[in-house]
Amino acid sequence: MKNRAIAELFERIADMMEIQGESSFRVNAYRRGAQALESLQEDVARLRDEERLREVPGIGEGMAARIVEFLDTGRVSQHDDLLKKVPEGLLELRHVGGLGPKTLAMLHDKLKITGREDLVKALEAGKLDGLPGMGEKKIENLKKNLAFQAEASGRVALGVAWPMIEEIMELLGAKVKVMQLSPAGSLRRMRETVGDLDLLAATTRPEAALEAFVKLPMVQRVLGHGDTKASVVMEGGLQVDLRAVPPESYGAALQYFTGSREHNVRLREMARKVGLKINEYGVFKGEERVAGDTEESVYASLGLPWIPPEMREDRGEIDAALENRLPKLIELSDMRADLHCHTKASDGELTIEQLADEAIKRGYKYAAVTDHSASAGYAGGLQPARLLKHIEAIHAFNKTQNKIHLLAGTESDIRADGSLDYPDELLARLDWVVASIHSSFTKDPTGRLIKALEHPATCVLGHPTGRLILEREGYELDWDALFQAAVRTGKAIEINANYHRLDLDDVRARQASGMGIPILINTDMHRADNFDQMKFGIGVARRAWLTAADVVNTWEWKKFEAWRKKVKRD
């Protein structure tokens, strides 16, 4: 699967062309092409085989040829040619704050800077003094930003950013009377990682809001502080931007700062064609302001229904909105169950009873106890005798109350040979089997997952790629083969809602569901508060355009039971 690799290559080509002073339109064309490849659900190699590359919006004659070249030879000659003119090290400097393409080109030209080391030396030697556009402050900032980048953490996981923005909003809300306060940006779109936090305030006194913001206790450094906008770096290195707008512009600003950039560009192109102009203050016809107090009004001015933030990625949502076929996205309140939960029996913290209580608190009607299996020694996996007792205990608990149905299940390791981790007769006694790979990641994962799907006892694949966000790439899978096996067997695939995993991801979940594969959203909880990560799984599902009907654990108990009995064929 080369989609990502080619997307990254196109990004690099765009960066290098920019430094070369190429037309920004050509540069943007490459960025659009990269974005298109990244959102692509199909394998780009297959598109090529079927001569359908040109059908992808943003891929024209030129980029199609480069994709073909890469697939055939593993290289793109244009990229290699550019690398001869723009050193690799220069590209990395592109991400240092304040260093854009123009400055880099100038530094390369005048000082023969080819990378970070060169730049640090040149700065120490005072060689930047007197260069065009290089004043005292700029050089000072450059030194700071270089040092800062060296220790900066980069992107953070959604689940890390979430509580931070909640805390900031609470502190800010208590200090200043703002009319409305909302997260925006990739956080509001529920992207799996975020590079910074965007916050929007609607207020008649922007200066007070910004002043309070830059003085929040967790602010480490103020990057900028103007009349309507301030940027700071929080403890831990995460950048947070606050934008303050007048209340009548709140909708337009929220729309604008939620993005994505690609989505917004599309909207503004549409606006231009009908003689409107959209900016963060509203929608304008000439001088006249025709919309902008709410997001709905902005979309309505283009003849569109409101589009949920999670869909705003320029992945076809605007066409869908135009044709009035936006799905009614799943919501957290639709969830009736969590079907991947651990207890004290293996490596969880709660007893069966406590687990049930916590599930009931969240409004669930059923849940599955899925402790680790025999060979999962690292996680206190249950040997067969203990599992038998565990099953009995769970079934006994069900008889003591009628608020919730607990399923006696397992999260069975998929062993290196693709077999499940208990004898068939024991698996047959379980109500529910989640099958997951936890070891031997490189040993034919596709084949093992398919074999696990084909086992009659298996109900669902847990965290199918094994990835850990920002830590570990998932194993390479043959998605076509895997999804076809899921379709053939009727089994489900999980969106693991733990924010370290979010596995399936949005693109794959959309593809799987589109093929008719039942999707589950589970937290894989080990502690009570893990249950609250369900919202991140819902975020992935919404980004995948899923409705409640697409997700098995929104179903009523009776419907679920009928499905479960059909799927689990012992």
Place this chain on the structure above:
DNA sequence: GCCGTTTTCGGCCCGACTGTTTTCAGTCG
């Protein structure tokens, strides 16, 4: 480089902030 209910050529989103500038370029989102 891509694209077409105004176009196969001529367009391509828009504004804030900073710093180096006497009127604007570069960067960023």
